[in-house]
Amino acid sequence: MNTAAARPFRIIETGLRTGRANIAFDQALIDARRAGEVPDTVRFIRFKPCALIGIHQILSDEVKVDYCRANNIEIVRRITGGGGLYFDEGQIGWELVCQRSALGPYSLAEVSRRICEALALGLNKLGVPARFRPRNDIEVDGRKISGTGGIFDGDLLLYQGTLLVDFDPAKMVACLNIPAAKLAKRNLEKAESRIITMREVLGARVPDFPVIYQAMSDGFAEGLGIAPQWGEVSPGEEARAEQIYRDEIGTDAYVEMLDTPPADDNMVSASFTGAGGTVRADIRLEGEQRNRIREVLITGDFFVTPPRLIFDLESALRGVEVAEAGATVERFFARRPADFLSLGAGDFRQAIEMALSQRGIAAAAG
Secondary structure (H helix, E strand, O other), rough: OOOOEEEEEEEEEEEEHHHHHHHHHHHHHHHHOOOOOOEEEEEEEEEEEEEEEOOOOHHHHEHHHEEEEHHOOEEOOOOOOOOEEEEEEEEEEEEEEEEEHHHHOOOHHHHHHHHHHHHHHHHHHHOOOOEEEEEEEEEEEEEEEEEEEEEEEEOEEEEEEEEEEEOOOOHEEEEEOOOHHHHHHHHOHHHHHEOHHHHHHHHHOOHHHHHHHHHHHHHHHHHOOEEEEEOOOOOHHHHHHHHHHHHHOOOOOHHOOOOOOOOOEEEEEEEEOOOOOOEEEEEEOOOOOEEEEEEEEEEEEOOOOOHHHHHHHHHHOOOEEHHHHHHHHHHHHHHOOOEEOOHHHHHHHHHHHHHHHHHHHHHHHO
């Protein structure tokens, strides 16, 4: 690598924080970078025990809420997509927040590949034979050691991941609802058989966190052509994070903002699981023949850019005739180009049309 031409990246480690505080800092870092207050950044993250869900997920479907509350496990909603996660002190979180152009003129899927391959380089420096597995995992011997995902937010990239250093999968299973379909897709009976930790690979040779951070940084430098340099968190970032925590991310209202709509005769629902994840559509109908869409809720474990695109799609479908729903989805994505990491525009049309097909079944049953 030509270090003279490499783009500088600040490296920060923000210490052990609660999940909601960490997610609030995610948004603060994005806002500070957009304002030009901080440079392109690699951040290493530590979490107190928590269950995290993606921004488009239904809380009660993903998390065993009563168990988490009874055991003081914080419940957190991310600002990005993806599926449910369990975090504790035995894992490392990591993220890049940078100008979209910093890593080249690539799609989100291509950026994902480059970052994952770079992180795998860093892990190999520690004796962990990690490899990128499309679309956004890093594996050792076919088992996941790091899951990743990200978004383009305007002209910025936020890309995040986990690294399983020392992890008790029983805690994950206790906190999260692991869909049977997700396990069946990989021919696995238990969720824990899909993952592997650095402790399992290296045994007593697992290095301290600072050594792991440095190896990861070296991997990013080599694989992405950047020049990481250790820096400090700015007072402005901390102030922004505290405000975001108080106003939104730290509130129960934000965490609980999506829940399963109450079922009635006017509600139809369906889930579509593709190679890259699951989309669920809950649609309330209106009209004497139930031939018009009153409202739509689209949820799932997908990554899409910009993040609020799905909320805009829900708005675009309100008042649309059932027969026009599929075409409306097509026109929406034709006008509003999106960048998908796991699924595509056709998967959203599929989920919506599958839900609307239940309308005829329900009518026949009635």
